[in-house]
Structure formats: structure tokens, C-alpha cells
Amino acid sequence: MRAPSTLFDKIWDAHLVDVQEDGTCLIYIDRHLVHEVTSPQAFEGLRTAGRSVHRPQATLAVADHNVPTTDRSKGIQNPESRLQVETLEKNVADFGVPYFETDDIRQGVVHIVGPEQGFTLPGTTIVCGDSHTATHGAFGSLAFGIGTSEVEHVLATQTLLQQPAKNMLIKVDGELPPGVGAKDIVLAIIGKIGTAGGTGYVVEYAGTAIENLSMEGRMTVCNMTIEAGARAGLIAPDEKTFEYLKGRSMSPKGAAWEQAVEYWRTLKSDDAAKFDAVVELDASELVPEITWGTSPENVIPITGNIPDPAQESNPQKRAAWERSLAYMDLKAGAAIEGTPIDRVFIGSCTNGRIEDLREAAGIAKGRKVAATVGAMVVPGSGLVKEQAEEEGLDKIFIEAGFEWREPGCSMCLAMNDDRLEAGERCASTSNRNFEGRQGKGGRTHLVSPAMAAAAAIKGCLTDVRKLEAED
Amino acid sequence: MEKFNKLTGVAAPMPIRNIDTDMIIPKQFLKTIKREGLGKNLFDEMRFLDDGSENPDFVLNKPAYRNASIIVAGENFGCGSSREHAPWALKDFGIQVIISTSFADIFYNNSFKNGMLPIKVDAETLAKLMEDAERGANATLTVDLEAQTIEGPDGGTVHFEIDSFRKHCLLEGLDDIGLTQQKTSKIEAYEEKQKTAQPWLSA
Numbered sequence: 001m002r003a004p005s006t007l008f009d010k011i012w013d014a015h016l017v018d019v020q021e022d023g024t025c026l027i028y029i030d031r032h033l034v035h036e037v038t039s040p041q042a043f044e045g046l047r048t049a050g051r052s053v054h055r056p057q058a059t060l061a062v063a064d065h066n067v068p069t070t071d072r073s074k075g076i077q078n079p080e081s082r083l084q085v086e087t088l089e090k091n092v093a094d095f096g097v098p099y100f101e102t103d104d105i106r107q108g109v110v111h112i113v114g115p116e117q118g119f120t121l122p123g124t125t126i127v128c129g130d131s132h133t134a135t136h137g138a139f140g141s142l143a144f145g146i147g148t149s150e151v152e153h154v155l156a157t158q159t160l161l162q163q164p165a166k167n168m169l170i171k172v173d174g175e176l177p178p179g180v181g182a183k184d185i186v187l188a189i190i191g192k193i194g195t196a197g198g199t200g201y202v203v204e205y206a207g208t209a210i211e212n213l214s215m216e217g218r219m220t221v222c223n224m225t226i227e228a229g230a231r232a233g234l235i236a237p238d239e240k241t242f243e244y245l246k247g248r249s250m251s252p253k254g255a256a257w258e259q260a261v262e263y264w265r266t267l268k269s270d271d272a273a274k275f276d277a278v279v280e281l282d283a284s285e286l287v288p289e290i291t292w293g294t295s296p297e298n299v300i301p302i303t304g305n306i307p308d309p310a311q312e313s314n315p316q317k318r319a320a321w322e323r324s325l326a327y328m329d330l331k332a333g334a335a336i337e338g339t340p341i342d343r344v345f346i347g348s349c350t351n352g353r354i355e356d357l358r359e360a361a362g363i364a365k366g367r368k369v370a371a372t373v374g375a376m377v378v379p380g381s382g383l384v385k386e387q388a389e390e391e392g393l394d395k396i397f398i399e400a401g402f403e404w405r406e407p408g409c410s411m412c413l414a415m416n417d418d419r420l421e422a423g424e425r426c427a428s429t430s431n432r433n434f435e436g437r438q439g440k441g442g443r444t445h446l447v448s449p450a451m452a453a454a455a456a457i458k459g460c461l462t463d464v465r466k467l468e469a470e471d
Numbered sequence: 472m473e474k475f476n477k478l479t480g481v482a483a484p485m486p487i488r489n490i491d492t493d494m495i496i497p498k499q500f501l502k503t504i505k506r507e508g509l510g511k512n513l514f515d516e517m518r519f520l521d522d523g524s525e526n527p528d529f530v531l532n533k534p535a536y537r538n539a540s541i542i543v544a545g546e547n548f549g550c551g552s553s554r555e556h557a558p559w560a561l562k563d564f565g566i567q568v569i570i571s572t573s574f575a576d577i578f579y580n581n582s583f584k585n586g587m588l589p590i591k592v593d594a595e596t597l598a599k600l601m602e603d604a605e606r607g608a609n610a611t612l613t614v615d616l617e618a619q620t621i622e623g624p625d626g627g628t629v630h631f632e633i634d635s636f637r638k639h640c641l642l643e644g645l646d647d648i649g650l651t652q653q654k655t656s657k658i659e660a661y662e663e664k665q666k667t668a669q670p671w672l673s674a
Contacts, residue, residue: 017661018654023514026654028661030672038554040504051648054658068503080502087504124672131553131577145577147555148506149584149647157651159658163634178626193487196547196573229550231576248504252671261673295489316488316545413552415498422521434493436516 004272006167007236009201011142012269015125023161027458029154030124031141033110034061034097036088037415041093042152053095054158057089059091060119061099064109064414069378069405072103078375081416088362089379097156108381108407111135111349115219116383118248122237132136132349132431134225137234138218138242140267142202144231152327161188166181166276168230169269172209174284179235179465181359182217183351183429183448185209185281186218186224187289191299193279201277204269209283215244223350224431227296236268288464293324298433299337302451302463308332311457327435328443329423336461339445343426344375344456345438346402348412351429352380354387356449360429361393363453363467369401370459376418378410397464402456414439427455473586474644478567479613480540483530484604488545492552492578496560508561509556531564535607541568541614543597543604548589549578551613559584568614570621572597581635586644588616599623616642 005013010462018026039061046052066081076082086101092099102107107112114120120136126143127133129151136143150160172185190197203225210218218235226231230310240262245251252260287301298321300307309321309332325332326369330339346352347362357379369375377397379385385407388394394404411418412430414437420426422441429452434442445461454464500512518529525532531539541664542561548571549557558581561569569582582589586654592600603623604610613622616638622628640647666673 018657020636022634022636024634025659026651028665037501041555044504049648078502084502084504085630121672123669129553129555133552133553145553147553147558147581147584149581151557153648156648157655159651161636161651163649174641195550196575199547199573199576200569229547229575256671260669263669274595295491308629319486320488320545326489347540363513401668415501432493432551434491436497440497440516447610 004270004274006095006269006275007140007204007234007267007271008142008165008167011123011125012164014123023163024158025164027125027162029127029158029160031056031119031126032059032131033126033128033208034059035065035113035128035130036067036084036111038148039082039151040087041148042129043095045152046095046155051156053097053155056096057098059097059155060114061088061097062107062110062113063088063102065409065413067102067408068416069410069418072406080302086243086282105382105386106207108384109349109352109409111223112380113336114354114382115139116248116381118251121235121245121251121260122241123267127141127160131226132223133220134221134231134233135202135349137222137225138215138233140234140237140264142232142234148255148295165202165231166200166280168198168203168277169275170203170205170279170281171207172205172281172283172362173207174209174282176209176283176286179288179468180286181448181450182213184289185283186221187291187299187446188281188286189279190224190228190296191289192281195227195295195297196229196334198225198228201230203228203230203233203296205233210235211238214355215240216353219353220350224296227431230273237264238296240416269417288448288451290336290451292328292330293321294327294433294435295320295324295432296446298324302337302461304336306330306334337463338424339461341373341427341455341460342424343420343427344373344452345378345411345428345430346376346452347378347380349380350431351449352378352384354384355381356429357384357388357393360449360453361396363450363457363464364400364402365396367400367454367457372459373456374391375401375456376405376411378405379407381407411438413437427452427461472584472646475567475586475588475616475641477613477615478540479611481536481538481598481608482541482543482600482604482610482612483536485530485542485544486601486603488619489547489550490544491550492502492554492557495557496554501554501556507563509560510565513560513564516600538565540565541570541612542566543600544569544571546572548574549566550575553577555581555584556662558585562587570597570600578634582643584647586641588614588641590614590621592629592631596629
């Protein structure tokens, strides 16, 4: 009888093509997502070596990082951004890779597009030259980010050379209090284990609070696994997963669907499976979370105070906190709530899905964005935008004073024209608060969509539960 | 891929934890479609002042470290994005070895693909090497991959661990894709098996 194994072990074993004597594994890659920033050098490498794409139909390309979120019919103004998108267009044509054009309604952030199309399926291995590939683990797939050399390797061979990872279980039980959601769960986890806490691990999320999340909430949690250092985070698929996937354009159909679901139901860790590390969290104790510094591990409750480096005994950590405080222009010991902000960004692969927009619109409805704040909403894909407009969310946002934009990565990393000016402070639903991430000198506070909307209304970092109490 | 065997060079100290990929190469430089030329923007936001002039306080701008080929850094170096532009920028600048207590997984992988050597050492060793690196022009280290050793300016030597396959590929300068393509029959056999077992994936 085989030893009890984890979900990760099962997916890993099912994808082994070869194991070398030194333990290095060659694993098969079922699905490969490609975008314009990390692929040009990979296609160029294929061209130089006279290689082809091994399995174009297992590949899906879309431009997302550089695309403008304003009127797209005018094309891309920045010549370098334009060249990068045009290069992708040439590469997918030359190598026969399926591609969604920038004016296709299916275009969007690559990690929103994959699940939306049913390209992302349980039990598969999924890679992309992008660290937030972890998102797709919400479907019980092994999904992780790779570099451009590895993109080239997958294009040429549909495989990757990898060392097996260790297993970490993060168990979140209990009921989430009102005003607290998936983003708060994952921020709390990163705050607890640290930005290198998951290095070398694949994380499996479990527990009642995870089971109770929608697929979109689960994607938010898995998405930010990389911010805790783990390349992949996954959640065992269940009826919610199958319900989400059924009928999507690339999902299996008919008898193949039945056969797939039968297999997908077997995808879970055995009860006796051993994890190398276990972390537990009580969801009922969570409050809306926020980052204060320039690492995603700098998490405090919105009701909390900014930490004092003098209280930190580790000298490297103390130095990092001092550097963060200076960059963020914050005072140790002060309350984070009430800090005035200049900008709000709602969108990204972390929080650019329809439920995120509903959550933010629920706060924005009937209210006005503070006069001192510039706020924008960037749907994760053309289909998310269309759905939001059908529900009238665009009107709620526009009436409240938010800008309603075209889909793309936008100000999550500011590769297009959407960016913070030096010194501007932003409440953002994205995933990284690194120095300069949203624009040189820009100051990012990571929050949930509801918290970002609340900050836009109040003009300062605020506890969304106070606004909810007014409703 | 270029071979890596032995390197003697100046080591620059960067005692900062969580040096992330946005610090190493900010996103405005990711718009290139080439691998080369990123060195001039390595650590751009730390290295240059707002007016574009060099920040004299930044380590790689100091005379002793302008030709550094080794960086000794705080824990979790290279965290954040998967951008291979980070190792490309370091390499283009002339950095071939990075020594830290830990690296982000994707950055660690990406470095090897570019003939660079990221070395993990324990906290005590790092503290010693950081001290060595802080000696300015005398901060010369010799890294020997074959022997898996780092020799300090005083002649003291420390041993480091490295996965044997990565070491082999780096010493020989092997091309991963070429190696894998020698296993094409195994890949095709896997695909045949998958067609029967999980036909919905091949449709």
C-alpha cells in the first residue's frame, strides 16, 4: 500500500516524466500561460536554436502588464510597451500559440483569464512567467511562477526540471467576522509566517474558513502565497470548484466532464498525510488587516499601531523597519487608522474579480470619494467588466467619483501609465508594497476591496466596519 | 550557457533583508525584449538620485565596490516577482555570485539558468563574510564551485552546500533544454499515457 500522501505529492507524482539519480525530477506541464513581459526572450531563444513550441494548444497568451486602461482604440502610446505587446503578437503568430487580442472581451490579467476560461483545471500543473501563478492553486492544481529561461524550457519541451518541495499545511478554522474576508486571511497569514516563511514549501490551505470561501476568495488567498515565499498554494477541489468550472469555454464537456469530475474528487490529502510544517489560524479572531511597511509581512490590524523598531531584537529586522518607516513617512507607535491617503487602486490578479468589485461597490454605493483622493477601479478582465456593467456596478463607482477603467494589471505594478507619484500614499487591493512598486517614491498600503473603498470615501485609512455599521 | 568554475572578486556588502526584485530592477526597465543591457539600471532607485546622478552613499557607487562581482546580502534575497530581469541585470553589471542565508525560490532557480551562483550559508558565516565585505577594496573573496568553498581575505575558508545537478550544469555550462530534449521519448510516452487516463486534458 502506498504511504499516505498530500495533495501536492499526488499531483507531483502524477506528473513525473523522469527522476534523475540525483533526485532532480522532470515534471510534465499541462497548462502554460504566457504574457508579454516575461516571454520575448524565451521565444527569441527558441528562434535562435531553431526550436518549435512542443504543444501550442496547452499554451494560452494574453497581454496584460503594459496595456492601457484608458481608451484602447488609440493603441499604446509608450513605444517600449507597444513593442513588447507587438512582439508577443508576432511570437504567438509565428509559433501558433492561442492568443486573446487586446480588444478581445476575454483579454485581462492572465491569472483572471485562466480560471474564467476553464483553462485552469484541478489536478493539473500550471506555470506562467509570473509569480502570481499561485492563484490557480485555488482549483487544486499545482501552479507556480517561473523565470523566462524556464518559460523557454516549457515552450520547447512541455516539461520542467524541478526539485520536490516540502509540504506545509495552513489550517484556518472558524467563522469570519463581518467586514473580514479572503484578503484579510492571507494578509494575516503572511504577517504570521513572514515573507520567507514559506520558502521551499508548497502550501495547502484547509479548514472550515477556507472551505467556506467562494472560488474567488480562494483565488485571492492562493494568489498571495508567493508573498509568504512559497511558490505554490493549493486548496483541495470540491463541489464549489466543479460548479465554478462547469460550462466554461475550455472546461471539459459531456462524458469527458463526468470522467474529469470523478478524478477530481480523488484530489485531496490523505487523512494520515504528513506535513513538514503546520500553521493554524482562527478566522473568528481576524479583523480587517493592512500593511504599514514595504514588505507584505508588515501586517497589522487596522485597529493597531505602527510597530516601533526599538522593540525589535533582530538587528536586520530593526534596520528594515526603520527603512520602511522612513520610506512610508510613518511614525512608530502611531495609530494606522486615520492616516490620510491620496490614491486608491481597486483591481489586480489578487482582487480584480467580480466579487471584489461587488464588495467595493457595496461600500461605495450612495457615498462620495473624498475630494482629496484619486480612486480607480480596474476590472481584471473584459468579461469581469462586462458582468459588472450588467449589474450596474460601473454606475455606482462613477457616481461615487471612482474612475472606471479597461482591464489590465495597471497600478499593481505600474508598467503602464497608471502609477503613483513620489510621496503619494495609496490604499491598494494589489499584492506588493515594495519600495517603488506602484511608482517611484509611492507608498502602498495593501488592503481588501472593502477597505480600499472605505479609504477612498473617508480620505484616510479607516476601519471598513464603521462604514458598514452606518448602512 | 557560460561555465562557472572559480571566481576571485570584490564582495559588496548589502546587509538588508528582503532585497526584492523591484529593488534589483524596477518595472520600468522590464519593457525590454532583450536579455542584455539591464546592468546600467541595476538597483536603479537606490543607486541614482532623483536628478539622475549617482547616490554616493549606495555601496556599488563607492570606489572600492564599483567593480564588485560578488554581493553579500541579508536574508531572503530576490523575493517578489519571477522576473529573470533581476539576475540578467546583476549579471550584466558584473555580479556573478550572491551570498546570503536564504534566497527566494524563483530567483534562486533563475540565477543558475544564467551561469550565476547563489550561495546559501548559515547566519554566523554570513556575519563573518559581511565583515569581510565591509573592508572596501580589501574585500576580496575567492569562490571555488568545484571545491564548494569561499576563501576570505585572511585565508580562512568556509564550505557551502549545493545541489549536485545544479553544480554539474554550472561547471559544464549545460543547456537544460538540450538535456531535456534527449528525453523526448519519455515525454511522448507520458503524453500517450495521459491521453488515455485524462483525455479531457488533450482535447
